[in-house]
């Protein structure tokens with residue numbers, strides 16, 4: 001299968017998709033292909049100006065593309081709630097939700113809701129966004145082709161290499177002291193894997209997946225450069241031979257639309273590039289941790305007034 005041509009993508013006419021962080025990097029690579037294959041794509045992110053640039057690029061390649069902006073700041077739960085509500089007013093169906101936006105290894109800072117930014121944006125903001133979109137996803141799953149309604153959480157192999165070995169640190173979710181920026185990133189990406197597993201269990205009519213996209217040249221490295229300036233020196237080595245985001249989006253696109261993934265066999269799966277169902281880390285496969293993280297997150301959101 002060629003990862004250049006994305007030739008596994010079927011006709012997506014009539015489908016509605018949301019891609020968080022869909023105007024840059026892997027999100028852009030995902031949005032443009034979904035749109036080129038006929039989906040209406042909502043790019044959910046923070047900057048209307050960056051959306052405009054992305055829209056122009058998509059339209060120049062595919063004049064009939066239908067791409068729209070949904071204002072979403074994952075670092076602000078009130079904004080996340082507003083975004084989900086606005087979407088539900090605009091659309092009556094949602095086939096593909098790609099939770100792609102992310103930050104990596106940025107210096108310690110808390111969101112307005114008191115979460116360290118990596119866990120707050122990469123996991124908790126996406127958890128609430130997804131939860132609020134479940135009714136429309138379920139309604140769509142009730143009428144769409146089986147297995148075509150999907151939630152894709154873009155994780156990383158860092159969930160295994162970088163997260164604390166014991167898994168989620170429930171007693172110190174922000175990992176403020178005694179942990180590196182890398183461990184915090186891995187922890188947030190482990191949460192993405194566990195999130196897909198719990199979604200698969202609770203909503204069996206929706207195909208929920210997580211994945212590692214591979215190493216891809218994007219803006220993500222601005223995070224480690226800002227927290228660890230020496231990273232600038234090793235970055236060329238880390239990215240040696242890595243593709244750009246158009247080619248690098250292949251595993252995300254495969255998870256979002258490939259008919260080879262089946263609801264009855266693959267729900268909750270973790271994918272390595274391209275489309276290889278693989279075992280996540282020990283913590284990422286722990287059914288108790290899957291449940292505990294769900295309970296913890298529901299409680300953390302509830303205590304801040306989000307149901």
Ligand SMILES: NC(=O)c1ccc[n+]([C@@H]2O[C@H](COP(=O)([O-])OP(=O)(O)OC[C@H]3O[C@@H](n4cnc5c(N)ncnc54)[C@H](OP(=O)(O)O)[C@@H]3O)[C@@H](O)[C@H]2O)c1
Pocket residue numbers: 020021022023024025026027044045046047050072073074075076100101102103104121154155156157212213214215216217218219220221245
């Ligand atoms: N690139 C890789 O090698 C690699 C490897 C493994 C996993 N991943 C994962 O792939 C995903 C995409 O990353 P990328 O490599 O494409 O990096 P990127 O180019 O830096 O894109 C990240 C996107 O997330 C958005 N974002 C950040 N904070 C946000 C917030 N508070 N609210 C809404 N959107 C926000 C950014 O929007 P702004 O421009 O507005 O900040 C940007 O569009 C991430 O989840 C990352 O962990 C990437």
